[in-house]
């Protein structure tokens with residue numbers, strides 16, 4: 001691939017901070033649930049709780065959209081769904097291709113949540129000739145020889161990579177060369193892309209490692225707390241005393 005490729009840092013989209021952009025899908029998911037229940041308006045506090053976000057942060061985020069709600073009434077759910085969808089570019093259909101139709105690629109292809117959010121899976125692509133033509137999630141798997149033609153014919157700008165790590169950069173290069181400008185990468189490798197191409201990486205093992213770190217911290221804190229607390233001396237009840245469920249605890253806490 002040509003020189004001058006960079007791994008681009010998080011950018012700002014039309015003056016909206018990237019952190020706000022990252023929270024918009026959370027608001028949209030919560031708002032869509034309200035809309036499905038025909039809830040007409042929602043307060044910033046209610047919506048913040050439903051989205052798992054601090055309400056002051058939510059109000060600040062919505063100010064970037066020019067949405068301030070109505071005092072005493074809150075935000076109009078339907079209008080906010082429309083506004084956020086428009087901001088995220090979801091009022092149009094986005095054809096996507098998935099490359100690498102193994103365990104993960106097939107699972108992604110079978111996930112119904114893409115289509116309902118405006119992402120149409122245009123094609124499933126794999127390098128294994130034995131897979132060509134086989135149906136996965138109702139679509140025939142196409143061979144990588146067809147990759148460029150598929151991208152051009154379907155006007156695809158978003159590609160999902162679910163190949164082994166060793167193949168991911170080469171797949172990425174071909175996607176970009178063919179006109180893809182956004183890549184969702186599941187392969188555990190850092191991709192280099194030219195200016196103007198966005199890469200988002202999903203790595204569940206990294207998420208698990210972060211949880212493991214917190215678990216370890218919690219275990220350390222618990223151990224420190226136990227060491228600092230005087231031991232509880234169990235007191236026997238002398239038998240016959242029943243717990244609320246009728247059981248007979250032999251030992252009750254002090």
Ligand SMILES: NC(=O)c1ccc[n+]([C@@H]2O[C@H](COP(=O)([O-])OP(=O)(O)OC[C@H]3O[C@@H](n4cnc5c(N)ncnc54)[C@H](O)[C@@H]3O)[C@@H](O)[C@H]2O)c1
Pocket residue numbers: 099100101102103104105125126127128144162163164165167170171185186187188202203204205
């Ligand atoms: N991000 C995550 O959280 C996460 C979770 C699971 C797996 N993964 C990663 O996803 C990738 C796929 O995992 P899997 O379990 O589905 O593997 P898999 O071996 O089941 O599938 C990989 C598929 O990629 C195809 N392939 C190989 N080279 C290719 C190329 N150059 N072009 C197109 N297709 C090609 C193979 O034929 C195969 O069908 C791996 O990199 C794995 O590490 C990521």
